[in-house]
Amino acid sequence: MASFFIALLAVTVANASSALGSVELAKGNVKVKSEGSFKKSKVTKGLEVKKGDLITTSKNANAIIKLLDGSILVLDSSSTLHFASANMAEQEMGKVYYKITSRDAKNSLKVKTPFAIIGIKGTTFIVDSGEKSSVKLKEGIVGIQSMKEEFELYRKAVQEEYNKYISEQQSEFEKYKAQQQKGAALMTKEFDLQAGNTISFDGQKVDEKAWTKEDEAEFERFEKLMESIK
Template sequence: MKTMILTLIFLFTASLNAAVVGSVSKVVGSVKVKSEGSFKKSKVKLSQEIKEGDLVTTSSKGMAVINLVDGSSVVLDKSSSIHFAANNSLEQTGGKVFYKITSRDAKNSLKIKTPFAIIGIKGTTFTVSAEKDNESVALKEGLVGIKSLKEEFKLYRKEMMAKYKSFVEDQMSEYEKFKKGLTDPKPELTKEFDLEAGNVVSFADNVVKESKFKEKMDAEFEAYEKMINESFEKAKEESEKMPSDDKSVVEH
């Protein structure tokens, strides 16, 4: 019993001393946070500080914008969760999240762990979907490195797929393709690869297929950007109303 009490005291003290990684600038619907060392989730409030070790989750109708201390922003879509392990290390355990990351040097590059890969970035704008039937990374700007958690990826680059499709369409009728039971070309086997701007990769176990960034994604990205901009404006307005000693809470 004594050991358990000491453990609880240690965990509580550690959570109080945890470094601040950002603050909440917008909350829609139900959003909760569980601090490291805590056994329950609490409701997230506007301007609330997010610390190392915090796990933030949104409900099926909830969304949140979190501004990181370096000026980056993270938008959690519905039914999503992120564990803020450290200032340069996040773990997205589910749902869809929009990342707008400011430029970082190699020493301070951000790593995001997902159920299907580890994503390393320096400065970029992208979404990660870790939904059950949709595991993917869509990159609008910048460059990200994607590393396998286990075995090698079977990577199908979009150029390879396009050339193969064009060749098949030029050379064979639909009946001939069906009769021969043609399959995809031989993939590139790799433990890690770079994803360039304007591309999307989808994951099915260790099979990765690259495609072009779709027009409908632009509207989605614009909606996330709008949420971030609105949250900044709101935070600015609230900051101007507050006494000067309290402004540090929202000015990250």
């Protein structure tokens, strides 16, 4: 009897340790598929999110997940998020808002997408894994790492310097010729994205620009949704 109790206690502790957070809001059709299961179950408020869980939102559905450290993840409609481990989330499709609390390097979170791996310590950003893949950063710094060959990175400041050089140093024919070429691309496997900027992906080509009013409105939309759990 005693050995049975010890075994049961061990299972309970193991299950508790696999918990990563809980669902604070499930609006519309939200499903979860647990690790080792082929069946999807309906998600309701209070559901414990564990390692290996795959959360899916349907059209016009949203989900808000609060991690144990207080970080908040908001899934937009038609999105998926797989909690591969305590430090790795895999976003295969859709749009997710991340508000991550400050973490040390050992416990930093990474978000794996089809176009890059995003490293985070503590920051607020939105990842869009849809048809037009992008990352929008509001606070902090995130590291962007390629899973394939080097990125062809176009940055606004670098492009402006390049255009100035073209204007001052080259003939009209050379200017025309340069405009037909790639321009001021930085070839790199990884780089940091600064707050207030957004990057869009087209294969390995990355275009970095300053925020627009549309980007700001998108953050406001997610933050308004978060008010419902306060």
